[in-house]
């Protein structure tokens with residue numbers, strides 16, 4: 001998949017697991033998010049009450065089927081074996097997960113996302129074959145217990161200024177109100193858990209957030225052309 005396609009998929013990126021879906025069930029939330037226009041879905045089944053075994057597999061397959069029906073890529077967090085077993089479109093791994101170069105060998109040309117927190121982690125992830133980098137937490141988050149320290153949007157500027165040109169997605173505490181500043185700082189999209197899974201109206205929240213991302217990307221491109 002080329003970088004332009006990856007950048008498109010990163011624009012409105014839903015990260016979701018059953019643990020994040022308290023107001024409603026995961027299927028209802030994913031359906032509403034897809035109808036609102038999410039461009040990529042990551043299945044992240046993690047935390048104290050996370051599903052396991054057959055229940056986890058069933059939910060992964062159900063969400064995958066919803067994504068396939070909408071032509072939205074579906075990727076798995078951490079679990080490369082699961083991704084291969086169900087023929088997912090890719091995986092997302094972090095610095096404490098399986099080595100990125102080994103994962104690239106195992107998954108072939110599926111999408112590989114890698115979390116990075118510094119310029120050197122980013123450079124190494126790219127050398128190892130990452131298609132995109134997940135950067136954050138940009139803002140405080142209550143969705144990840146072992147989150148890295150908050151990085152702010154400055155990390156996105158720093159990566160771009162240091163020659164990291166691969167697709168980047170910001171993650172961590174991103175809301176409708178904050179989406180534009182993440183894109184202005186250099187991200188190609190926003191990856192979101194709670195602002196979507198805990199929204200009163202998931203469909204409308206995604207529509208509005210995606211529109212903010214799209215408008216800000218267009219403004220950024222226009223202002224770059226003027227320089």
Ligand SMILES: Cc1ncc(COP(=O)(O)OP(=O)(O)O)c(N)n1
Nearest residue numbers: 077092093094095115134135171191
């Ligand atoms: C898009 C995206 N970016 C970053 C992460 C975090 O990955 P990781 O650091 O491996 O932490 P866990 O999500 O595995 O707890 C992500 N999942 N997605």
Ligand SMILES: Cc1ncsc1CCOP(=O)(O)O
Nearest residue numbers: 137141143172173192193194
């Ligand atoms: C998985 C992950 N990685 C860094 S922050 C985070 C959690 C993002 O969740 P939220 O959008 O609710 O802050």
Ligand SMILES: [Mg+2]
Nearest residue numbers: 078093094097
């Ligand atoms: Mg991980």
